[in-house]
Amino acid sequence: MKSKNILAILAVVTVLAGCGGSKTDTVRIGVIAELTGAIPAVGASCRNGAEMAAQEINDAGGIEIGGVKKKVELFIEDSASKPEQAASAAQKLIARTEVLAIVGPNSSSNALPASEIAEKSGTVLITPWSTDPKTTTDSKTGQPKKFVFRACFTDTFEGKVLGGFARKELKANKAAILYDVASDVLKTQAEIFKKSFEDNGGRIVALETYTKGDKDFSAQFTKIKNANPDLIFLPSYYTDVPLQVQQARRLGIKVPFLGSDAWSSEDLVKMCGADCEGSYLLNHYSPGTTNPVTQKFIADYKTRYGGATPDDVAALSYDAFGVLAKAVALAGKLDRTAVRDALSKIPAQSGVTGFIKYSPETGDPVKGAVILRIKNGSFAWFADVQP
Amino acid sequence: MIYFFQQALNALQLGSMYALIALGYTMVYGVLSMINFAHGDFFMVGAFLCFVGASRLHLSFVPVLLLSMGGVTLLGVATERIAYRPLRNAPKVSAIITALGVGIFLENFTLGLNPYPKYVPPLLPSFSFNFGGVSVSSFQLATIGISIGLMLALHLIVNKTKAGLAMRAISADRTIVPLMGVPVDKIIALTFALGSGLGGAAGVMYAMAYPVIDPYIGIIVGWKAFISAVIGGIGDIRGAVLGAYILGTVEIMTAAFLPSTYRDLITFSLLLVLLIFRPRGLLGRAEIQKV
Numbered sequence: 001m002k003s004k005n006i007l008a009i010l011a012v013v014t015v016l017a018g019c020g021g022s023k024t025d026t027v028r029i030g031v032i033a034e035l036t037g038a039i040p041a042v043g044a045s046c047r048n049g050a051e052m053a054a055q056e057i058n059d060a061g062g063i064e065i066g067g068v069k070k071k072v073e074l075f076i077e078d079s080a081s082k083p084e085q086a087a088s089a090a091q092k093l094i095a096r097t098e099v100l101a102i103v104g105p106n107s108s109s110n111a112l113p114a115s116e117i118a119e120k121s122g123t124v125l126i127t128p129w130s131t132d133p134k135t136t137t138d139s140k141t142g143q144p145k146k147f148v149f150r151a152c153f154t155d156t157f158e159g160k161v162l163g164g165f166a167r168k169e170l171k172a173n174k175a176a177i178l179y180d181v182a183s184d185v186l187k188t189q190a191e192i193f194k195k196s197f198e199d200n201g202g203r204i205v206a207l208e209t210y211t212k213g214d215k216d217f218s219a220q221f222t223k224i225k226n227a228n229p230d231l232i233f234l235p236s237y238y239t240d241v242p243l244q245v246q247q248a249r250r251l252g253i254k255v256p257f258l259g260s261d262a263w264s265s266e267d268l269v270k271m272c273g274a275d276c277e278g279s280y281l282l283n284h285y286s287p288g289t290t291n292p293v294t295q296k297f298i299a300d301y302k303t304r305y306g307g308a309t310p311d312d313v314a315a316l317s318y319d320a321f322g323v324l325a326k327a328v329a330l331a332g333k334l335d336r337t338a339v340r341d342a343l344s345k346i347p348a349q350s351g352v353t354g355f356i357k358y359s360p361e362t363g364d365p366v367k368g369a370v371i372l373r374i375k376n377g378s379f380a381w382f383a384d385v386q387p
Numbered sequence: 388m389i390y391f392f393q394q395a396l397n398a399l400q401l402g403s404m405y406a407l408i409a410l411g412y413t414m415v416y417g418v419l420s421m422i423n424f425a426h427g428d429f430f431m432v433g434a435f436l437c438f439v440g441a442s443r444l445h446l447s448f449v450p451v452l453l454l455s456m457g458g459v460t461l462l463g464v465a466t467e468r469i470a471y472r473p474l475r476n477a478p479k480v481s482a483i484i485t486a487l488g489v490g491i492f493l494e495n496f497t498l499g500l501n502p503y504p505k506y507v508p509p510l511l512p513s514f515s516f517n518f519g520g521v522s523v524s525s526f527q528l529a530t531i532g533i534s535i536g537l538m539l540a541l542h543l544i545v546n547k548t549k550a551g552l553a554m555r556a557i558s559a560d561r562t563i564v565p566l567m568g569v570p571v572d573k574i575i576a577l578t579f580a581l582g583s584g585l586g587g588a589a590g591v592m593y594a595m596a597y598p599v600i601d602p603y604i605g606i607i608v609g610w611k612a613f614i615s616a617v618i619g620g621i622g623d624i625r626g627a628v629l630g631a632y633i634l635g636t637v638e639i640m641t642a643a644f645l646p647s648t649y650r651d652l653i654t655f656s657l658l659l660v661l662l663i664f665r666p667r668g669l670l671g672r673a674e675i676q677k678v
Contacts, residue, residue: 218397219642
């Protein structure tokens with residue numbers, strides 16, 4: 001009986017070892033995207049950006065590793081926007097598919113558990129869109145994670161910049177805030193905005209919350225209306241924003257809204273219509289920029305995906321692939337740790353969303369942001385902001 | 388004071404929505420002593436039919452309302468015939484699990500058709516009146532008015548017609564009434580039809596008030612409506628309506644006068660306290676279990 005077991009194990013090991021050979025013919029990259037669930041538009045953009053980047057690399061012959069050009073092979077997993085499914089997708093990609101590195105997931109609730117697994121197993125994970133400071137920080141030691149990178153800025157940066165912008169550029173004296181108390185990301189954005197707005201001499205007249213899944217905000221907005229603010233900071237996801245802004249307008253609230261990068265999906269404008277006109281939001285990039293790299297990306301994306309303008313997730317996913325490809329080429333071998341070391345060493349990359357530069361200490365890049373304004377049913381560039 | 392009335396109006400709107408859905412739970416429980424957990428998802432299908440009617444077929448408000456009510460009525464009757472009737476004499480747990488299964492099926496079926504949240508265009512003109520400082524929107528008036536109209540219609544059916552009499556009789560005693568020649572299957576199907584139809588109407592009112600819909604909207608709204616039915620005394624029609632308005636008022640008023648973060652905490656603490664003192668709900672009758 002025992003010898004039979006050993007034979008079975010040996011057989012499995014041989015099969016696994018056999019697989020290993022074929023797994024070095026290509027550069028295997030995993031993608032975890034929120035293709036179904038709460039934010040499917042985000043997942044679809046991530047997949048589009050990733051597929052486009054991979055095809056461009058492959059059309060140019062692939063990534064040169066030690067004198068041999070190797071093609072990129074994508075393995076796309078759906079996280080269904082659920083933290084536990086994001087974690088199991090990461091596990092599957094690392095252990096069974098044996099990918100070299102992972103791009104995604106995008107929402108912080110998904111990126112956080114996936115990043116823990118990537119860190120433990122020593123596999124590079126670049127999240128295009130997770131702005132939560134915790135994603136790249138080890139919760140036990142408070143030190144940066146070694147293998148987790150992001151292609152975007154953080155919530156801390158975002159809240160700080162928006163607070164200053166509301167006070168200095170929009171000249172608001174009194175602001176109200178409504179945020180989802182169940183979301184770490186949105187809560188951080190709200191808290192840092194509050195601090196920054198107050199530090200700049202403003203006053204928060206109403207601080208209201210709701211919980212994920214709520215659809216009725218009439219009580220909160222009636223309260224906010226009573227507090228008579230000059231501006232409402234609303235760091236909500238794009239699927240909640242139209243409901244919130246419409247309810248506020250129906251209650252007779254006329255002041256502008258200020259949103260975070262959680263707003264940035266073209267679907268928001270489609271769903272919100274005229275009610276969102278004139279609102280501001282912070283974003284990772286603007287399709288209206290004159291940067292030639294960005295313009296080429298937008299043109300190619302439109303050709304490939306039937307005229308759709310890429311959103312920030314598509315742009316960031318594309319940029320994540322850009323830096324990853326550079327790092328793999330610099331590493332010169334298909335080795336997870338070598339890719340990690342290369343990533344922290346590559347010079348500033350000019351991507352679609354501006355310059356990206358990592359330091360050896362942390363996976364948070366140094367980069368800027370843009371303020372957009374919703375005008376005539378689309379996002380228009382309003383101002384550039386630097387860290 | 389104006390602030391209070393403004394919030395009271397919000398509460399009335401939210402309560403009306405809960406009431407329409409709570410009626411579906413309570414009616415089915417009344418005749419079958421079964422909790423139809425798929426009812427929240429019937430409501431969701433109503434909201435999606437409203438989306439199809441409004442943005443694909445370009446119908447106006449009344450045809451959309453009829454389409455949703457009709458579609459969900461058929462869905463309710465079919466579900467009863469296919470999924471619940473074969474289990475009528477099985478242990479109650481089987482029926483509850485089946486209901487949960489039907490609900491999950493409906494969510495994922497809708498999700499499978501298209502995973503994106505849908506925007507439902509407004510079918511009613513958007514304007515608001517001003518009553519001494521309290522602004523009332525056309526959507527609030529429509530939701531409250533139509534809900535109350537439908538509830539009155541249901542009241543008439545249940546209390547003034549022969550079918551309604553049969554429904555109440557079955558609710559009182561399900562073993563004896565069939566022996567007196569009451570067609571039990573037909574009456575149960577009618578109960579499902581009425582309850583589901585109201586759920587469909589609630590779907591339309593919901594899609595008008597909160598125009599972004601996704602396949603999961605039925606879960607939380609369904610829970611809240613179910614809780615309303617329990618507060619009022621499940622099985623009792625007036626109780627469901629009363630419970631719904633109480634729940635809507637407590638939710639809105641907690642958020643209005645206390646930090647909104649405590650809303651659900653306070654709402655559900657009240658529910659627990661209420662159930663300790665009135666375990667059968669406000670209007671529920673004490674039931675004697677016959678062994």
